[in-house]
Amino acid sequence: MQEQTLTWGQALRIYLKPRVLVMFFLGFSAGLPYLLVFTTLTAWLRDYGVSRTAIGFFAWVGITYSIKVLWAPVIDTVRLPLLTRWLGKRRSWMLVAQLGIAAGLFGLSQVNPQLALTQVALLCLWVAFSSATQDVVIDAYRIEAVLPEYQGAMAANYIAGYRVALLVAGAGALYVAEWGNWSISYMSMAMLMGVGIIATLLIAEPDHARVKREAEVFQHAWVDRVLGGGDHSRLWEWFVRAVCCPFLEFFQRNGRFALVLLLFVGIFRLSDIAMGIMAYPFYLDLGFSKTDIAEIGKIFGFFCTVAGAYLGGVIVLRYGILRPLIVGAAMAAATNLLFAHLAQVGPDRAWLAVVISADNISGGFANAVFIAYISSLTNQAYTATQYALFNSLMTLPGKFISGFSGMVVDAQGYSVYFIYVAIIGTPAILLAIYLWWRDKRTGESGAGPG
Numbered sequence: 001m002q003e004q005t006l007t008w009g010q011a012l013r014i015y016l017k018p019r020v021l022v023m024f025f026l027g028f029s030a031g032l033p034y035l036l037v038f039t040t041l042t043a044w045l046r047d048y049g050v051s052r053t054a055i056g057f058f059a060w061v062g063i064t065y066s067i068k069v070l071w072a073p074v075i076d077t078v079r080l081p082l083l084t085r086w087l088g089k090r091r092s093w094m095l096v097a098q099l100g101i102a103a104g105l106f107g108l109s110q111v112n113p114q115l116a117l118t119q120v121a122l123l124c125l126w127v128a129f130s131s132a133t134q135d136v137v138i139d140a141y142r143i144e145a146v147l148p149e150y151q152g153a154m155a156a157n158y159i160a161g162y163r164v165a166l167l168v169a170g171a172g173a174l175y176v177a178e179w180g181n182w183s184i185s186y187m188s189m190a191m192l193m194g195v196g197i198i199a200t201l202l203i204a205e206p207d208h209a210r211v212k213r214e215a216e217v218f219q220h221a222w223v224d225r226v227l228g229g230g231d232h233s234r235l236w237e238w239f240v241r242a243v244c245c246p247f248l249e250f251f252q253r254n255g256r257f258a259l260v261l262l263l264f265v266g267i268f269r270l271s272d273i274a275m276g277i278m279a280y281p282f283y284l285d286l287g288f289s290k291t292d293i294a295e296i297g298k299i300f301g302f303f304c305t306v307a308g309a310y311l312g313g314v315i316v317l318r319y320g321i322l323r324p325l326i327v328g329a330a331m332a333a334a335t336n337l338l339f340a341h342l343a344q345v346g347p348d349r350a351w352l353a354v355v356i357s358a359d360n361i362s363g364g365f366a367n368a369v370f371i372a373y374i375s376s377l378t379n380q381a382y383t384a385t386q387y388a389l390f391n392s393l394m395t396l397p398g399k400f401i402s403g404f405s406g407m408v409v410d411a412q413g414y415s416v417y418f419i420y421v422a423i424i425g426t427p428a429i430l431l432a433i434y435l436w437w438r439d440k441r442t443g444e445s446g447a448g449p450g
Helices: 008-016 018-036 039-047 052-066 072-077 083-087 089-109 117-145 148-179 182-192 194-202 209-227 234-254 257-267 270-276 279-286 290-319 322-345 349-376 380-393 396-402 405-412 414-423 426-442
Strands: none
Touching: 008 018, 008 148, 008 290, 018 039, 018 089, 018 117, 018 148, 018 182, 018 194, 039 052, 039 148, 039 182, 052 117, 072 117, 072 234, 072 380, 083 089, 089 117, 089 182, 089 194, 117 148, 117 349, 117 380, 148 182, 148 290, 148 349, 182 194, 209 234, 209 380, 234 257, 234 380, 257 380, 257 396, 257 426, 270 322, 270 349, 270 396, 270 414, 270 426, 279 290, 279 322, 279 414, 290 322, 290 349, 322 349, 322 414, 322 426, 349 380, 380 396, 405 414
């Protein structure tokens, strides 16, 4: 992508385009179920006297989101009876996933955890599975619905909607439970899934005709190469077409450089994820009150994240992806040094506001740009599968490293820990610079738009 000549006003108006605007509502639909099977759920279970040991096991429900790449090939290739003909490839799966979430949340509203904890666990697993499926489809739709230069704006609206949903499913669900009860709370959340359902019914299906023809040629060649020209089962043929071809296409298109791209996807969010798990313990240990954390960290931080995401979307539209990607990587790493400084300053609300502002603006900016970048790496013939792979890869290394965060803090303190976290963000900055330099030198679109 070449540098754009749009004015700032023209760039900002991109957020009013129908397909960009609808991403806010799809983002809301994606974010709503997440906390309802995690932190909000744990509050509900504890309120009903469920043991902490049992509550801990519910964390395993989250594995569903990390392995969604396993069934993404099904979403990419399988047609749903009647629905696909009516709504199209993406909207049909989106509707089924949303109805699954709504049904699961309604089921939870009818269950007493004290009497049927196993049933609660199964319903949570169903909601998480349906939610992860919806994530796969929405990501595929987002990439296929607009031109690559609009992906930053699509990501920004998605992030904004997602963040609003987190507030509704977190604080909102707790308020409803306090005012009424948990049954009413989960039932109201099930009804709010109507936002996503209405959006799905109103949006237009992307055109898949051209990429479908290209995919059929590519798949036919690899089926013959892998299975030979003789007779073979339809299951094996489907496996090669749906599961193998998305990965084969990515490596064939990028060659050995594909390994560099996957490495970059895996390390870009290392600094962000490793810092996040220690944030709340850090605030409390430093002496901030829960009110300070709620007002500055949650409410003020929410607006900063959304502002950063929208800024990222506009910058991508005006200047391409790779240069903002360098800035985003640098900002994400550098803000950890502010946390290290805050550890020395102590419980100063003004400094907390500064740190939260910088961290959330940089986080929103970097996420919007990074989502646009990994979207550009996909082939629209295999959007769901390839993006699900990138999405899983970008969180797993950070989650693994963050598991050691408590040990480092206990041994060396918060200041040293945040300095370490800033340092592990350095490789992402260097790789982002390399990607920009390579794209500038070669002009190859396979290296990513810049």
